[in-house]
Structure formats: structure tokens, C-alpha cells
Amino acid sequence: xxxxxxxxxxxxxxxxxxxxxxxxxxxxxxxxxxxxxxxxxxxxxxxxxxxxxxxxxxxxxxxxxxxxxxxxxxxxxxxxxxxxxxxxxxxxxxxxxxxxxxxxxxxxxxxxxxxxxxxxxxxxxxxxxxxxxxxxxxxxxxxxxxxxxxxxxxxxxxxxxxxxxxxxxxxxxxxxxxxxxxxxxxxxxxxxxxxxxxxxxxxxxxxxxxxxxxxxxxxxxxxxxxxxxxxxxxxxxxxxxxxxxxxxxxxxxxxxxxxxxx
Amino acid sequence: xxxxxxxxxxxxxxxxxxxxxxxxxxxxxxxxxxxxxxxxxxxxxxxxxxxxxxxxxxxxxxxxxxxxxxxxxxxxxxxxxxxxxxxxxxxxxxxxxxxxxxxxxxxxxxxxxxxxxxxxxxxxxxxxxxxxxxxxxxxxxxxxxxxxxxxxxxxxxxxxxxxxxxxxxxxxxxxxxxxxxxxxxxxxxxxxxxxxxxxxxxxxxxxxxxxxxxxxxxxxxxxxxxxxxxxxxxxxxxxxxxxxxxxxxxxxxxx
Numbered sequence: 001x002x003x004x005x006x007x008x009x010x011x012x013x014x015x016x017x018x019x020x021x022x023x024x025x026x027x028x029x030x031x032x033x034x035x036x037x038x039x040x041x042x043x044x045x046x047x048x049x050x051x052x053x054x055x056x057x058x059x060x061x062x063x064x065x066x067x068x069x070x071x072x073x074x075x076x077x078x079x080x081x082x083x084x085x086x087x088x089x090x091x092x093x094x095x096x097x098x099x100x101x102x103x104x105x106x107x108x109x110x111x112x113x114x115x116x117x118x119x120x121x122x123x124x125x126x127x128x129x130x131x132x133x134x135x136x137x138x139x140x141x142x143x144x145x146x147x148x149x150x151x152x153x154x155x156x157x158x159x160x161x162x163x164x165x166x167x168x169x170x171x172x173x174x175x176x177x178x179x180x181x182x183x184x185x186x187x188x189x190x191x192x193x194x195x196x197x198x199x200x201x202x203x204x205x206x207x208x209x210x211x212x213x214x215x216x217x218x219x220x221x222x223x224x225x226x227x228x229x230x231x232x233x234x235x236x237x238x239x240x241x242x243x244x245x246x247x248x249x250x251x252x253x254x255x256x257x258x259x260x261x262x
Numbered sequence: 263x264x265x266x267x268x269x270x271x272x273x274x275x276x277x278x279x280x281x282x283x284x285x286x287x288x289x290x291x292x293x294x295x296x297x298x299x300x301x302x303x304x305x306x307x308x309x310x311x312x313x314x315x316x317x318x319x320x321x322x323x324x325x326x327x328x329x330x331x332x333x334x335x336x337x338x339x340x341x342x343x344x345x346x347x348x349x350x351x352x353x354x355x356x357x358x359x360x361x362x363x364x365x366x367x368x369x370x371x372x373x374x375x376x377x378x379x380x381x382x383x384x385x386x387x388x389x390x391x392x393x394x395x396x397x398x399x400x401x402x403x404x405x406x407x408x409x410x411x412x413x414x415x416x417x418x419x420x421x422x423x424x425x426x427x428x429x430x431x432x433x434x435x436x437x438x439x440x441x442x443x444x445x446x447x448x449x450x451x452x453x454x455x456x457x458x459x460x461x462x463x464x465x466x467x468x469x470x471x472x473x474x475x476x477x478x479x480x481x482x483x484x485x486x487x488x489x490x491x492x493x494x495x496x497x498x499x500x501x502x503x504x505x506x507x508x509x510x511x512x513x514x515x516x517x
Binding site for chain 1: 288291294295296299304313314315318319320321322324326327328330331333335336337338339342346347350355359367371372373430431434435441442445453454464465466467469470471477489490491493494496497499
């Protein structure tokens with residue numbers, strides 16, 4: 001019964017998300033473009049799929065995954081588990097949090113793989129590149145970036161070092177990479193930063209940030225709990241650019257080799 | 263074209279099963295991570311296992327349907343709009359469309375509303391804002407409008423870039439340098455939120471639409487490469503909110 005109520009609540013919320021888009025497209029079709037829409041029936045059926053699909057997806061997440069993710073974040077940051085039974089545990093020592101970094105990295109990776117907006121962008125990238133960019137290659141590269149970013153973000157919360165230092169260092173790396181990376185992949189790499197953090201990743205990562213900053217002595221959840229999302233949207237840019245550089249390096253090496261042998 | 267999505271013949275069934283298997287692959291890593299940490303590290307019984315499995319089933323079906331709808335509706339809508347507006351040849355309507363798409367999809371975003379409220383709370387605790395519901399509400403509202411405006415402006419700027427063939431990396435690097443400079447003068451209470459605001463603005467429905475719009479425009483306009491010029495709109499939409507939110511902090515609180 002609760003599930004049914006949840007479903008309709010989410011349906012209402014998703015409809016509200018879709019409403020501005022429907023109004024905007026309706027206005028432009030009727031007032032500005034004034035031409036029949038090709039495949040209108042197909043688009044309408046597809047929109048219904050989006051509405052119902054997203055609603056089921058979100059209802060399921062809120063019912064199953066988010067509570068579990070939050071419970072796990074709480075349990076993992078609980079001093080009993082961190083101490084692993086031993087009485088003496090220095091909670092200010094960053095080395096006490098091994099499981100947290102592993103959890104941050106793996107859950108960041110896993111939620112990014114399931115992120116619908118990343119699936120959409122990877123699909124388009126493969127289509128546009130004529131298959132040169134593989135969907136799974138891009139998604140796994142981005143997910144590795146998020147995994148690294150979130151565990152580094154967890155490290156930052158534990159050590160209490162200022163956020164902007166990390167972000168600035170990350171920007172520096174991106175700027176340097178931009179000069180050396182193949183031009184065609186740069187826009188896609190920049191985009192992959194923004195798409196990683198939506199429906200699936202944000203709630204679990206936010207719970208991890210808040211739980212962790214509450215557990216570490218001297219951290220304020222209101223200030224230190226933020227910033228994990230920023231990490232998750234910066235590091236995929238670095239990994240995608242690095243992937244592009246590696247691919248370019250490998251292909252030029254493959255081109256050079258036969259020439260040398262001659 | 264005839265639409266019979268629920269017709270039960272063997273072709274439909276194998277199509278649906280294929281879609282479900284694809285989504286199951288997408289969700290498998292989450293299941294593995296949770297199972298590993300539950301069984302190896304936490305070692306405590308799972309609360310409400312049955313309900314959780316049912317939720318996972320909903321997630322699976324929902325993701326499959328959404329991806330199907332993506333190919334049937336969201337991508338074609340974005341592309342059709344790009345074709346129709348560029349055929350019309352009116353810069354004004356294209357710019358208006360780009361801005362409204364960014365603004366309207368962001369302004370009512372629940373994640374943004376939640377973050378704006380939290381930001382007001384933090385500013386109040388930091389002593390920057392009077393502890394009074396009216397002041398806090400107007401601060402949160404201003405923040406929301408700032409973010410929505412910045413996303414609208416970002417899509418507009420990204421479309422303009424595709425039209426005028428500006429190189430994206432100079433714009434983005436310039437943006438990064440600006441973000442770094444504003445960070446040094448912005449109040450500490452707003453920096454973390456500003457950085458996160460860049461990530462939360464792009465929702466699951468907006469991303470496919472905006473991507474299709476960019477790729478569509480880069481396909482129609484002569485001399486543009488869809489891969490090189492079509493992407494990049496999302497990048498602007500996650501960069502500009504950071505700048506604008508910190509700018510808002512500087513304007514409201516002073517340096």
C-alpha cells in the first residue's frame with residue numbers, strides 16, 4: 001500500500017519535471033515552428049515510457065536502494081565497526097577509514113554505471129562517432145573517475161583539508177591535459193563531468209558525506225558534508241581526457257611501428 | 263508506422279527480455295557492491311529484504327522503459343527542435359528556446375530547492391544571515407533563481423558557441439580560471455554549495471534533450487562536426503552555476 005502511494009507521489013514529481021518541457025515544446029511547435037511534428041505518435045508513446053519508466057525507477061530507488069545506501073553509510077562510519085573490536089582507535093587518523101575509501105570508490109563506480117543520463121550521453125557519443133567511441137568504454141572510464149573522485153573526497157572530509165585546494169589542483173590537471181588531448185574528445189570529456197551526478201549517485205554520496213563528517217571528530221556536517229559531488233563531477237573529466245590521450249598514443253604507436261620495420 | 267508496444271508475440275518478448283537484460287547489466291555493479299559490504303564487512307542482517315528485492319525489480323523495469331523512451335522520444339524531440347529552429351533561421355527564437363530550456367527545467371528541480379534551503383541554513387549558522395524565516399526564504403529563492411538563470415544562460419552560450427564556432431576549451435579554461443579567482447574572494451559558507459550546485463543542475467530528462475539539441479545543431483549547420491561541436495552544452499551548464507552562485511554570495515554578503 002505504501003508502495004502504491006510512493007508510486008503516485010513520484011509520478012506527480014516526475015510529471016512536474018516533464019511539465020516545463022512539454023509546455024516549452026508545445027509553445028514552440030504551435031507558435032513558432034507551426035509545422036507538423038514527424039512521428040508524433042511514436043514520440044508521445046516514448047514520452048509515456050519516459051514518464052512511467054522514470055517513476056518506477058525512482059520509486060524503486062527510494063524504496064530499496066537509498067535506505068540501504070544510507071544505512072550502510074551509517075554502519076560503515078560507526079565507531080564500533082571502524083575500531084574493528086579494538087578499544088584504542090584514533091578517529092582523527094585518516095588511516096582508520098580503509099573500508100570507507102573502498103566503499104566510496106566502489107559505490108561511486110557502481111552508481112555511475114547505472115546513471116541514466118550517462119547511458120544517454122554514451123549512446124549519443126557512440127552514434128555520433130560512428131562506433132569509434134564504445135558505450136561501455138566511456139561509461140567505465142567515467143565511473144573510474146567518479147570512484148577515484150569520491151574516495152579522494154572522503155579522504156578530504158577525514159583530513160579536513162580545504163575543498164578548494166583539491167578542486168583547483170584538479171582544474172590545473174584538466175587545463176594541462178586539454179593542451180595535449182585529441183581535440184575531438186575534449187567536449188565529450190567536459191560533458192562527462194556534469195552527467196555523472198544525478199538521480200542514482202547524488203543521494204547515496206550525500207548520505208556518505210553527511211555520515212562521515214558526523215563520525216570524524218571536529219568535522220561539521222553542515223560545512224564538510226558538501227563537496228563530494230564536486231569531486232564526482234571533476235575527476236571523470238580527467239579520466240576521460242586521459243583515456244583519449246592513451247587511445248591516441250596507442251594508435252600513433254601502431255601507425256609508427258610498421259614504418260620502422262620497413 | 264503502427265505502434266503495438268504490448269503485442270505479445272515471440273519477437274516482442276525477446277525484445278523486452280533483451281532490454282531487461284541490458285538494464286540488469288547496468289544495475290549489477292550496485293548489487294555486487296552492496297552484497298560484498300553486507301556479507302564481508304558489516305555482517306548484519308538486511309532489514310526488509312523482500313521489500314528491497316521488489317524495489318530492485320521496479321528499478322530494473324523502470325530503467326529499461328526509460329531507455330526505450332529515450333530513443334523514441336527525448337532524442338527525437340531535441341533533434342527535431344534543432345532542425346526546425348535552424349531551418350527557420352531566426353537567431354532570436356533559437357536563443358530564446360535555449361535559454362528557456364535551461365531555465366525552466368532547473369527552476370523547479372527538487373534537488374535544487376533542497377540545496378537552496380540547506381544553503382540558507384548554513385549561512386544563518388555561519389552568522390551571515392539573520393535567523394528569521396523571511397530573510398532565509400528570500401535568500402534561498404534568490405539562490406534558486408540565480409542557478410536557474412545561470413543554467414539558461416549556459417545553454418544559450420553553448421548554442422551560440424556551436425553557431426559561431428568558438429573553440430570550447432578556451433571558454434571552459436577561462437571559466438575555470440574565473441571560478442578559481444572568485445573562490446578566493448567568496449565567503450567560505452557558499453563555496454562548497456557553489457561547487458555542488460554545478461553537479462545537481464543537470465537532471466535525467468534534461469541531459470538527453472540538451473545533448474540531442476547540441477548534436478542536432480552541429481549536424482545541420484554546415485562545417486560543424488557533431489562530435490567536436492555537438493557536445494559541450496552540459497559542460498557549460500555545470501560550470502556557470504558555480505560562478506553565478508559564488509557571485510551571488512559576493513553580492514549578498516560582500517567580500
